[in-house]
Amino acid sequence: MAAIDWxxxxxxxxxxxxxxxxxxxxxxxxxxxxxxxxxxxxxACTASCTAGNLTEFNFRKVHTLVRxxxxxxxxxxxxxCMLCGKCRLLCPRGINTRGVVMxxxxxxxxx
Amino acid sequence: xxxxxxxEYQKDIADDKYYYARSCIRQNFFPGxxxxxxxxxxxxxxxxxxxxxxxxxxxxxxxHSDIVPLxxxxxxxxxxxxxxxxxxxxxxxxSCITSFGIYTEILATWEEFPETEERTRExxxxxxxxxxxxxxxxxxxxxxxxxxxxxxARLAKRRLVNSGTEEPLKVVEHIGCHYAKLFPKSxxxxxxxxxxxxxxxxxxxxxxxxxxxxxxxxxxxxRNYLVQANRGxxxxxxxxxxxxxxxxxxxxxxxxxxxxxMFLDKWQYTIAEMDGRTYGGNGHGIPVLTYEEMAxxxxxxxxxxxxxQMHQVDVEPLLDKMGVDYDPAAKYLGRNGKFIGKPSAAVxxxxxxxxxxxIKL
Numbered sequence: 001m002a003a004i005d006w007x008x009x010x011x012x013x014x015x016x017x018x019x020x021x022x023x024x025x026x027x028x029x030x031x032x033x034x035x036x037x038x039x040x041x042x043x044a045c046t047a048s049c050t051a052g053n054l055t056e057f058n059f060r061k062v063h064t065l066v067r068x069x070x071x072x073x074x075x076x077x078x079x080x081c082m083l084c085g086k087c088r089l090l091c092p093r094g095i096n097t098r099g100v101v102m103x104x105x106x107x108x109x110x111x
Numbered sequence: 112x113x114x115x116x117x118x119e120y121q122k123d124i125a126d127d128k129y130y131y132a133r134s135c136i137r138q139n140f141f142p143g144x145x146x147x148x149x150x151x152x153x154x155x156x157x158x159x160x161x162x163x164x165x166x167x168x169x170x171x172x173x174x175h176s177d178i179v180p181l182x183x184x185x186x187x188x189x190x191x192x193x194x195x196x197x198x199x200x201x202x203x204x205x206s207c208i209t210s211f212g213i214y215t216e217i218l219a220t221w222e223e224f225p226e227t228e229e230r231t232r233e234x235x236x237x238x239x240x241x242x243x244x245x246x247x248x249x250x251x252x253x254x255x256x257x258x259x260x261x262x263x264a265r266l267a268k269r270r271l272v273n274s275g276t277e278e279p280l281k282v283v284e285h286i287g288c289h290y291a292k293l294f295p296k297s298x299x300x301x302x303x304x305x306x307x308x309x310x311x312x313x314x315x316x317x318x319x320x321x322x323x324x325x326x327x328x329x330x331x332x333x334r335n336y337l338v339q340a341n342r343g344x345x346x347x348x349x350x351x352x353x354x355x356x357x358x359x360x361x362x363x364x365x366x367x368x369x370x371x372x373m374f375l376d377k378w379q380y381t382i383a384e385m386d387g388r389t390y391g392g393n394g395h396g397i398p399v400l401t402y403e404e405m406a407x408x409x410x411x412x413x414x415x416x417x418x419x420q421m422h423q424v425d426v427e428p429l430l431d432k433m434g435v436d437y438d439p440a441a442k443y444l445g446r447n448g449k450f451i452g453k454p455s456a457a458v459x460x461x462x463x464x465x466x467x468x469x470i471k472l
Contacts (some may be wrong), residue, residue, distance in 0.1 A: 004384060007339040011347040 021069025025107050029066065033103055037065070038093040045087035045097050051080050059087060066104055075108045088106065112418035120301035124258040125248040129160045130200035132191060134207030135168050136369035137401070143418020144403040145206055148252055151406055155266055156259055160204070166194050171209040175333040182234065185227065187216050189235040203246035204255055208368035211251040212289030215297045218245065249297075251290060253367035253402050257299060259305045260314040268411030271317030273362075273436025279318040280362040283397070284308035285352075285375065287368025288328050302326075308365055308402060315409050324355035330378070331370035349378040353397070357390040363398045364427050366406050368468045375399045383458035396424035396459040408435060415441055420451075425460045 030036055046052055046060045057080040066074050078101050087097040129152070133145055152158045170187050173179035179187075190223040195203055205211050221228035235241055256263070271280045286305040291298025294335040300306035303326070309319045330348025335341055352375070356364075366372040376399040383389050383396065399422065400408075412433060419426045420442045430437055445451045456462035 006342075006381070006385065008346075010344040010350060010382065010385060011343040013347060013351060 008018050016065075016068050016070055018068055023069045025071060026067050026069050029100075029103055029107055033096070033100060035093070035095050036067070036100060039063075039095060040093060042092060044090040044092065047082075048086045048090050050084055050086065051082050055080050057081065059101070063100055063104065066108065075105055078105045078108075117300075119305075120296060120299065120300060120304075120430060122250070122252050122254070122297065124254050125202035126258075127158050128200055129158065129202045129204040129250075130195040130198060130246075131160050131162045131252075132166050132169070132203065132205040132207075132210060133162075133208065134205075135172065136373060137206055140369070140373050141401050141404075141418060143416065143421070144401040145404040147407045147412060147417050148256075149263070150412075151263070151403065151410065152255070155410055156262060161198055161200055163194055163198060166191050169205075169207070169210040169213050171207070171213045172333060174213065175209070176337055182230070184213065184232045185217055185220075185231040186238065186380045187421055188214060189231045189243055190239060190241060192245060192328045193235065193239070193241035195246060196242070196244045196461060199339055201244070201247040203249050204252055205249075206252045206369075208251065208287035208289045209370065210261050211249075212293050213295075215294045218249065219294060221245070251307075251367065253290075253307050254299065256402055256406055257310050262313050263406055263409060264314045267315065267409045269409055269433060269435065270444060271312060271315045271405070271409065271433070273432050275432070279316055280432065281320050282317045283320050283322070283325075283356050283359075283361040283364040284312060285329065285364060285368075285371050287366065287371050290367060308367055311402060311405065312365070315405070320359045320361050321336040322354060322356045322359050324352045327352050327355075329366070329368075329371040329374050333369075335352065336374075345374065346381055348377045349374055350382055353379065353382070353390045356397075360392065361397055362383075362385075362432060363400055363426075365400045365402055367402055372399055372401050374424045380457055380459045387458060389461075391424070392428065393461060395428060395461045398422065398426045398429045399423050400426070400429075408433065413437065415444070416446075423457070423459065 041060060041064065043060050046058050049057065049059055051057045052059070057077060059081070062074055062077045081101045083098055084099065085098050091097055131149070138144055139295070149160060149162055152160045167187065169191065170179045170184050174184045181217065203214065205214060219230070232242070235243065240395050266280055271282065272278060273280060275467065286308060290307070291300070291302045295301040298305055298307065299310070310320050330345040332345065335345040364375055365373060379390065379396040389396050404417045404419060408414065414426065414430055414437050443451050443453050
């Protein structure tokens with residue numbers, strides 16, 4: 001297959017395909033922490049995040065991807081969290097965001 | 112807000128006396144299609160169509176690649192209209208979807224900003240000494256074939272059915288984005304429910320496949336393929352469509368845009384060579400036809416006269432299914448009977464990669 005140098009390769013789509021994604025882990029996370037369903041995606045967690053100021057870490061993005069079954073790299077991302085808990089103070093829905101970080105790390109260590 | 116209705120998305124198409132503008136891409140990749148259009152119109156339907164050797168490219172590819180400025184392309188288009196006026200015609204028919212989009216866009220611009228039309232008239236007069244009248248009717252060639260679909264059905268020698276089982280052929284119809292997505296009212300059925308190709312398929316006995324990515328772009332998009340490094344995005348769009356249509360087992364694809372026909376055909380070759388994946392039956396690709404080729408087959412034309420040997424994906428499985436008589440030995444003989452060369456074997460035509468690259472396992 002490598003006999004021809006095409007100068008390009010076929011781009012993989014970035015579509016999130018919930019029909020084909022395995023949502024088992026995502027369902028487990030929601031079962032153990034149902035309050036996560038209250039998230040309105042306001043982004044206060046990300047805006048107040050110290051780790052996010054220093055790195056590319058984006059809590060809202062990562063937990064949203066995890067809930068949609070996109071687990072690739074989620075564990076490594078969550079490892080950037082310093083567990084300071086400032087996001088917990090700001091969340092308008094009172095979600096235990098630090099607990100979410102810990103839960104995702106526990107559930108997705110294999111991914 | 113006024114609701115859009117089906118009747119608003121119909122267009123007036125002239126019945127006779129057309130000025131024909133050719134397409135740059137089609138003349139190279141599907142040269143038989145334009146000839147077939149002229150033959151169908153003049154010989155089968157007895158219409159007056161003028162194939163003017165003096166008209167030029169509309170420079171649409173350069174325009175969409177940011178090379179040709181708007182004022183320049185307006186003047187080029189004005190010259191095309193001047194050629195039409197000088198030949199005594201009023202109905203402009205263009206073979207290319209890009210050109211059709213360009214003409215529609217420029218006529219709409221002149222309507223909204225009359226000073227641009229004045230400037231263009233001045234530029235044209237200064238540079239060539241010509242003057243022009245705007246066309247009374249602007250149509251794409253697929254509009255014309257659609258307009259005469261019932262006449263063609265009456266003259267039909269074959270129908271779009273499987274000759275063995277008498278079941279209708281499953282057809283994927285693909286409409287070029289610049290046909291009705293730029294100006295929805297310029298196309299039959301608008302951008303959401305374009306009926307131009309589906310109407311032909313219905314009239315000639317086939318059955319359209321309604322698959323999830325039916326209205327997705329083929330990935331042509333000028334900028335997407337002009338730079339080699341960007342072509343991965345272009346091919347990804349075609350692949351998305353092919354993956355979406357494959358479960359419905361279509362017998363062939365028909366497109367009304369030169370770029371779509373070319374890329375849906377040629378990207379199948381690329382995907383097969385890169386990934387070893389094909390989307391048709393028995394490890395082959397899905398044949399891609401132009402609407403003139405489809406009309407030509409229905410009217411009983413010889414497939415090699417229609418230029419179907421120029422396709423990347425072999426059309427023989429479709430011809431066999433339709434019960435078309437053809438001479439396999441004549442496939443690569445040109446119009447004067449001279450051998451035109453034969454392409455190498457390809458994965459998309461059911462040849463194994465090991466054979467092609469002579470890999471010793």
